[in-house]
Amino acid sequence: MRAIRVAVLALVLTGACARSTQAPATAPGGAALSLSSQGQHGMVVSASAIASKAGSDVLAAGGNAVDAAIATGFALAVTYPAAGNIGGGGFMVIRMPDGRATTIDFREKAPAAASAEMFLDSTGAYSSRIHHRSHYAVGVPGTVAGFALAHGKYGKLAWKSLVDPAVKLSGDGFDVPKGLAASLSGSIKRTFAPYPASVAAYSKNGTAYAEGEHMKLPDLSRTLTRIRDRGRDGFYLGETASLIAAEMKRGGGLITEADLAAYQAKERSPVIGKYRGYEVISMPPPSSGGASMVEMLNILEGFDLKAAGHNTPKYVHLVTESMRRAFLDRARYLGDPDFVNAPLERLTSKTYAAELRKTISPDHASSSEPAQVTQAYESDETTHFSVVDASGMAVSVTYTLEAGYGLGAVVGGAGFLLNNQMGDFNGKPGLTDSTGLIGTPANIAKPGKRMLSSMSPSIIAKDGKLVAVVGSPGGRTIINTVLQVVLNVIDFGMTMQDAVNAPRFHHQWLPNVISVEKDGLPAATVKALEGMGHVVKLGGQQGTAHSIMVDWKTGMRIGAADPRDRDAGAVGY
Numbered sequence: 001m002r003a004i005r006v007a008v009l010a011l012v013l014t015g016a017c018a019r020s021t022q023a024p025a026t027a028p029g030g031a032a033l034s035l036s037s038q039g040q041h042g043m044v045v046s047a048s049a050i051a052s053k054a055g056s057d058v059l060a061a062g063g064n065a066v067d068a069a070i071a072t073g074f075a076l077a078v079t080y081p082a083a084g085n086i087g088g089g090g091f092m093v094i095r096m097p098d099g100r101a102t103t104i105d106f107r108e109k110a111p112a113a114a115s116a117e118m119f120l121d122s123t124g125a126y127s128s129r130i131h132h133r134s135h136y137a138v139g140v141p142g143t144v145a146g147f148a149l150a151h152g153k154y155g156k157l158a159w160k161s162l163v164d165p166a167v168k169l170s171g172d173g174f175d176v177p178k179g180l181a182a183s184l185s186g187s188i189k190r191t192f193a194p195y196p197a198s199v200a201a202y203s204k205n206g207t208a209y210a211e212g213e214h215m216k217l218p219d220l221s222r223t224l225t226r227i228r229d230r231g232r233d234g235f236y237l238g239e240t241a242s243l244i245a246a247e248m249k250r251g252g253g254l255i256t257e258a259d260l261a262a263y264q265a266k267e268r269s270p271v272i273g274k275y276r277g278y279e280v281i282s283m284p285p286p287s288s289g290g291a292s293m294v295e296m297l298n299i300l301e302g303f304d305l306k307a308a309g310h311n312t313p314k315y316v317h318l319v320t321e322s323m324r325r326a327f328l329d330r331a332r333y334l335g336d337p338d339f340v341n342a343p344l345e346r347l348t349s350k351t352y353a354a355e356l357r358k359t360i361s362p363d364h365a366s367s368s369e370p371a372q373v374t375q376a377y378e379s380d381e382t383t384h385f386s387v388v389d390a391s392g393m394a395v396s397v398t399y400t401l402e403a404g405y406g407l408g409a410v411v412g413g414a415g416f417l418l419n420n421q422m423g424d425f426n427g428k429p430g431l432t433d434s435t436g437l438i439g440t441p442a443n444i445a446k447p448g449k450r451m452l453s454s455m456s457p458s459i460i461a462k463d464g465k466l467v468a469v470v471g472s473p474g475g476r477t478i479i480n481t482v483l484q485v486v487l488n489v490i491d492f493g494m495t496m497q498d499a500v501n502a503p504r505f506h507h508q509w510l511p512n513v514i515s516v517e518k519d520g521l522p523a524a525t526v527k528a529l530e531g532m533g534h535v536v537k538l539g540g541q542q543g544t545a546h547s548i549m550v551d552w553k554t555g556m557r558i559g560a561a562d563p564r565d566r567d568a569g570a571v572g573y
């Protein structure tokens with residue numbers, strides 16, 4: 001039975017809390033797509049309405065949530081190239097209908113020739129350019145291996161049918177949506193400029209595509225065809241691998257065909273916390289996301305946030321103080337668990353949270369000590385998508401190229417963009433300074449090591465039943481964005497669209513500043529926070545939290561795409 005798809009504009013669902021909404025996008029085949037959607041059977045919400053439709057079609061064809069996530073992920077590599085990828089990596093959290101949960105770690109790895117000193121120039125000085133903007137910044141990609149591992153263990157439909165929509169989207173082409181047109185047009189003269197293969201792939205001989213123009217990506221389509229026909233070997237061996245190795249030689253990078261052949265994605269046990277009777281299932285290291293979020297939730301459980309009121313001075317103060325403490329621990333302890341033993345059990349325990357809670361004054365900001373550890377450079381481009389199927393299986397995926405379009409370099413002849421994820425390693429051992437560099441050992445580059453992440457794909461359950469699927473991009477702000485969506489749902493009973501739309505704020509221990517989204521807090525609230533000793537900065541937008549909530553009464557899967565992403569869409573069936 002073909003199910004209904006009720007598309008409701010965000011504004012209708014969200015009332016006063018709604019921020020800007022968007023004109024509905026149009027999927028191939030003409031279907032109008034919206035930010036909010038309800039599906040009787042299944043739901044996909046992502047940064048690209050076209051990709052959500054590809055995933056939703058897989059659900060309608062009898063695929064499960066893992067199948068749909070894989071199809072959505074490959075389609076995003078075509079229609080959302082700033083972060084959708086096959087040349088990057090990320091994390092997938094899966095919850096089965098019976099409540100069992102697992103995660104797939106497909107984070108990039110350092111190549112065998114990597115070293116702690118690899119980001120230093122010939123004088124021994126740290127070089128931000130080498131760290132973030134050279135072929136040394138490219139980690140061994142994990143996405144294809146991660147999707148193949150997830151499919152082999154938990155997928156249902158044939159692999160080919162999951163990659164094929166992306167093969168077609170790239171080969172036949174698609175109409176460039178508004179957000180992509182604007183984003184590519186800004187990138188041609190900047191990020192892509194040093195790389196002729198990138199300019200060739202993503203422009204018309206150097207001229208930007210306008211909204212609605214048809215874009216084809218033939219090299220990418222051929223690479224996706226190899227992946228469709230040969231599985232992970234179509235990426236890590238043979239022609240694709242030799243094209244990557246050739247690109248490394250051309251650009252002076254370190255990744256070899258042997259590094260590619262050796263890459264393995266890993267299944268890991270999730271971090272699971274309890275918050276006011278809800279189960280929070282999230283990503284363990286090498287992401288810091290799950291552990292940090294559970295640490296914050298445990299601290300906050302001891303405060304009556306509802307009585308404090310949403311985004312009031314008291315609320316922002318208490319949440320900020322929990323952020324400050326969790327981010328200090330992140331900097332102190334977290335790194336790739338295959339190399340570093342973090343005290344995860346303690347960090348996520350209620351007793352530790354109780355100790356930390358006692359150190360929070362009700363009306364005074366604590367201090368942060370720059371001399372201990374400072375934050376590393378992180379940029380602002382990643383993407384999150386959420387899937388729920390008819391059986392109640394839920395999948396939460398965040399993956400990334402690190403910066404928008406990663407390094408900016410398309411692999412010549414292979415048509416896909418390379419990540420610059422090595423920039424998430426610390427820059428120089430021992431170099432911790434006020435400009436924001438961290439030199440602590442847990443996250444120093446080593447051969448085969450995964451760089452620390454903040455990505456926090458998460459799933460919420462209660463009494464054995466699925467409640468929500470959440471996540472976001474945004475570098476370190478990711479953890480705090482997901483935290484606030486969870487608090488909005490659990491403490492304030494918001495609809496998922498309200499929870500996603502609500503203004504957000506961020507504090508990461510250092511710098512000792514609360515960043516608030518533009519127009520996010522009234523002037524009186526900012527003044528009250530300053531009176532407590534906080535420094536408040538009003539800035540741009542924070543994250544894009546494409547999420548799903550399940551209505552237990554009706555069984556409806558309620559998709560809420562974040563209006564902060566211009567091409568986003570929720571597609572149910």
Ligand code: DON
Nearest residue numbers: 380381382453454473474475
């Ligand atoms: O893994 C991480 O935490 C970062 N590389 C993610 C970068 C990011 O979210 C940029 N996005 N908007």
